[in-house]
Amino acid sequence: MTNLEFTPLVFGISAVAGCLGALTGLGGGVVVTPALTLLLGVDIRYAIGASLVSVIATSSGAAAAFIREGYSNIRIGMFLEIATTMGALFGAYLATRTPTSILSLIFGFVLIHAAWQSSRGRPKDEKVTKTDALATKLKLNGSYPSPDGPCEYQVSHVKTGFSMMFGAGTLSGLLGIGSGALKVIAMDQAMRVPFKVSTTTSNFMIGVTAAASAGIYLSRGYIEPGLAMPVMLGVLAGSILGARQLIGAKVRVLRWLFAGVVGVMAVEMIASGLKGKV
Amino acid sequence: MKTWSDQRLEVIISVLLRTGVLISALVVLLGGICFLSKHGDEQPEYRVFHAAPASDRSVSGIIHAVNPSDCQAVIQLGLLLLILTPMARVAFSLAGFALERDGTYMALTFVVLAILIYSLAAPH
Numbered sequence: 001m002t003n004l005e006f007t008p009l010v011f012g013i014s015a016v017a018g019c020l021g022a023l024t025g026l027g028g029g030v031v032v033t034p035a036l037t038l039l040l041g042v043d044i045r046y047a048i049g050a051s052l053v054s055v056i057a058t059s060s061g062a063a064a065a066f067i068r069e070g071y072s073n074i075r076i077g078m079f080l081e082i083a084t085t086m087g088a089l090f091g092a093y094l095a096t097r098t099p100t101s102i103l104s105l106i107f108g109f110v111l112i113h114a115a116w117q118s119s120r121g122r123p124k125d126e127k128v129t130k131t132d133a134l135a136t137k138l139k140l141n142g143s144y145p146s147p148d149g150p151c152e153y154q155v156s157h158v159k160t161g162f163s164m165m166f167g168a169g170t171l172s173g174l175l176g177i178g179s180g181a182l183k184v185i186a187m188d189q190a191m192r193v194p195f196k197v198s199t200t201t202s203n204f205m206i207g208v209t210a211a212a213s214a215g216i217y218l219s220r221g222y223i224e225p226g227l228a229m230p231v232m233l234g235v236l237a238g239s240i241l242g243a244r245q246l247i248g249a250k251v252r253v254l255r256w257l258f259a260g261v262v263g264v265m266a267v268e269m270i271a272s273g274l275k276g277k278v
Numbered sequence: 279m280k281t282w283s284d285q286r287l288e289v290i291i292s293v294l295l296r297t298g299v300l301i302s303a304l305v306v307l308l309g310g311i312c313f314l315s316k317h318g319d320e321q322p323e324y325r326v327f328h329a330a331p332a333s334d335r336s337v338s339g340i341i342h343a344v345n346p347s348d349c350q351a352v353i354q355l356g357l358l359l360l361i362l363t364p365m366a367r368v369a370f371s372l373a374g375f376a377l378e379r380d381g382t383y384m385a386l387t388f389v390v391l392a393i394l395i396y397s398l399a400a401p402h
Contacts, residue, residue, distance in 0.1 A: 001321065001322065002318060002319050002320060002321060002322075003313070003314060003317050003318050003319070003320055003321075003322050004314060004318040004319065006322045007310070007314060040324075041325050042324040042325065043324060043325060043326060043327040045327050046324045046327060053357050053360060053361075056360050056361060056363070056364060057299055057302070057303065057360055059364075060295040060296075060298060060299045060360075060363050060364060060367075061295070061296065061299045070285065070288075072288070074287065074288055074291075074371065075383065078368075078371060078383060078386055078387055078390065079386055081368075081390045082386060082389050082390055082393075085390055085393040085394065085397075086393060088397075089393060089396075089397060092397075138382065139382075139383075207295075207363070207364040207367070208364040208365075208367065208368060208390065208394070210364075211361050211363075211364040211365055211394055211397070212393055212394055212397050213397065214361045214397070214398075215361070215394075215396075215397030215398035215399070215400075216397055218335055218336070218357075218358075218361070218398075219335050219336055219401065220329065220335070221328075221329025221330040221331075221334070221335050222329075222330075223330060223334075223354070223357060224324065224330045224334075225309070225313070225330070225334060225349075225350040225351075225353035225354050225357070226313060226317070226322060226324075226350065226353075227322070227324050228353070228357055229306050229309065229310040229313065229353045230310070232303070232306055232357065232360070233303060233306060233307060233310065236299070236303060
């Protein structure tokens with residue numbers, strides 16, 4: 001295969017991944033790496049590098065749209081980014097010292113979680129009644145627009161959320177993914193931030209988290225221009241298309257479809273990790 | 279509580295992010311067209327990891343390598359601009375919190391910015 005054939009193929013795969021990622025809200029990064037390694041036999045380190053770059057592109061592009069709607073909470077985001085960026089640095093260092101077969105295994109387990117998350121849909125918001133002193137001190141409580149006017153919310157379990165964010169950052173740096181699903185869990189489940197605020201703030205944070213590991217990836221030579229170019233452009237194009245289609249799409253069917261694809265990929269990644277074929 | 283100036287800060291940030299992504303995507307696209315026109319017939323070799331060439335691996339290396347004959351360096355410059363976009367976002371937030379005279383958040387934002395600069399500038 002020549003570059004003239006390989007580049008459009010990678011662009012196409014990345015565009016599908018980006019589109020599905022935007023439609024399901026899980027992001028394209030988590031599917032790009034297994035697709036590149038399993039379908040095209042790309043070394044997982046190149047795939048991770050290219051995927052990370054695409055994560056920055058989609059996060060920054062999508063965050064721009066979400067911020068305007070007034071849902072994201074810039075203070076929660078900035079505070080938690082300390083944890084995610086430190087985690088991302090740690091994860092990127094780990095990535096350079098971890099055998100590729102282990103990376104493939106961990107990736108498989110993350111995919112299983114993504115499949116499960118995708119088939120589940122959005123959880124219900126629970127109101128916080130007890131105030132968290134740290135949340136008040138850091139001015140994390142906020143409000144978001146709703147049909148009945150601004151809806152106020154309070155944030156709890158700030159320390160738990162912060163620690164979980166370190167974990168999310170580590171995974172992001174280790175595997176070159178946005179790990180948006182984990183970020184949402186930390187905010188939505190642990191800190192009781194309303195779901196819509198959690199998802200948009202998570203999106204906002206993903207780009208900064210990924211940028212923290214990108215420097216290390218770059219200096220380690222994981223970001224290969226010939227591969228990163230079609231992946232970044234493809235995922236970006238796909239996610240823009242996906243975000244446009246979001247209204248009126250059969251999200252339930254898509255979620256199951258996505259869960260199925262990700263599930264198959266998970267099994268393949270675990271299998272190739274165990275066989276040491278990566 | 280969100281204040282009026284938090285909201286305004288967020289709108290400016292969203293414009294900044296979109297512009298950064300757009301510019302970097304255009305540079306990557308230009309580099310990509312150049313890459314395909316010159317190396318289109320060559321076989322890609324990504325099955326075995328060699329690490330990208332040294333000139334494509336640091337900020338100064340990329341900037342020095344950029345010229346019309348090195349298409350990969352042009353792509354890498356676009357990707358570097360992309361990495362700088364969230365960094366610019368954080369730097370802008372720092373300025374915003376300074377305008378709001380919010381010392382706590384200035385400090386928090388500074389830590390994030392320092393981590394990002396360390397990642398990109400320090401040799402690893």
